[in-house]
């Protein structure tokens with residue numbers, strides 16, 4: 525009996541380790557924690573797929589429920605010990621800007637008549653997950669509001685599967701125009717010369733796209749003064765950039781998952797996934813608009829195989845099937861130099877172990893070439909998503925580093 529239970533334990537341990545263990549690049553720290561996080565993500569996605577298949581729930585709805593359950597549980601555990609990161613002086617209100625739900629964080633009053641900084645934040649989550657007022661986004665926005673004396677507006681734009689592009693972008697744009705209107709800035713005592721737009725991951729994509737539109741729209745009088753982009757996806761033309769290839773299996777955003785997020789956002793047939801993974805949509809003409817051999821540092825090009833370009837017959841039909849692939853509002857990296865030249869000063873955070881690393885590096889380079897002042901901040905130990913892992917139990921030192929860099933750049937530049 526004893527032997528049998530011992531054997532069972534050994535077998536179970538082996539099975540669990542096999543499931544959890546993923547070989548990771550040596551440069552990543554806290555490897556077991558990252559593997560556990562990745563196993564949790566994979567399990568959530570697998571269970572959601574099964575429940576979708578059984579017709580119980582849309583898989584995105586199941587993933588949202590799991591994340592909420594997890595956040596509720598950790599919040600209950602944390603708040604029994606401490607206040608759980610809530611900063612007492614920051615005033616929080618859930619309101620709408622032009623019909624779009626937003627959460628506004630106002631710093632403790634700094635004397636009558638004092639103007640404060642402003643920052644509009646778009647959360648990440650593949651245009652499908654996440655919330656502007658929950659989880660670590662809530663914590664980070666409170667920190668920014670308190671430490672930088674900033675009115676932070678976190679936008680709950682609509683998500684997939686409820687909507688597709690361009691709805692999330694248009695929600696963010698409406699909220700941004702509302703915030704930048706002079707009576708709203710006055711109402712919140714925000715200095716019109718010091719308003720940022722910012723976001724992480726899919727939110728960084730929206731921030732870059734909204735920044736371009738605001739910068740070039742003459743009817744908008746107050747402009748964003750800076751943009752802060754945390755590992756944004758910025759193009760869907762080439763899924764074989766050196767970073768897409770190098771990090772294709774790195775948690776928590778493997779290459780097929782990022783391509784799936786793009787297909788969902790752009791309202792494309794999910795069955796096109798293998799075609800896009802094969803770059804079958806990527807024509808030589810398109811590639812010439814986004815030639816990474818011209819934009820990436822040599823260290824990322826050495827030994828990198830030339831990416832596949834589309835066979836002549838498949839690309840035009842794919843581009844016809846997914847016209848938004850070429851829409852700059854979805855892919856801000858494709859913008860013309862004249863548009864980039866008008867964009868606000870930029871902070872672009874990239875992580876070495878991230879399929880989106882080269883999107884960020886190329887955008888920083890293109891903005892610089894257009895004459896925009898850019899801080900390109902590269903985390904050598906970073907992985908995609910680390911910015912939102914700063915609270916127990918999903919806490920990584922590189923996550924704290926990312927948030928510190930972001931806050932101190934805003935401190936010095938906003």
Ligand SMILES: *[C@@H]1O[C@H](CO)[C@@H](O)[C@H](O)[C@H]1NC(C)=O
Nearest residue numbers: 798799800802804835837838
């Ligand atoms: C890419 O396109 C070629 C030519 O049209 C086709 O033979 C190939 O099967 C496609 N690849 C995928 C993964 O669909």
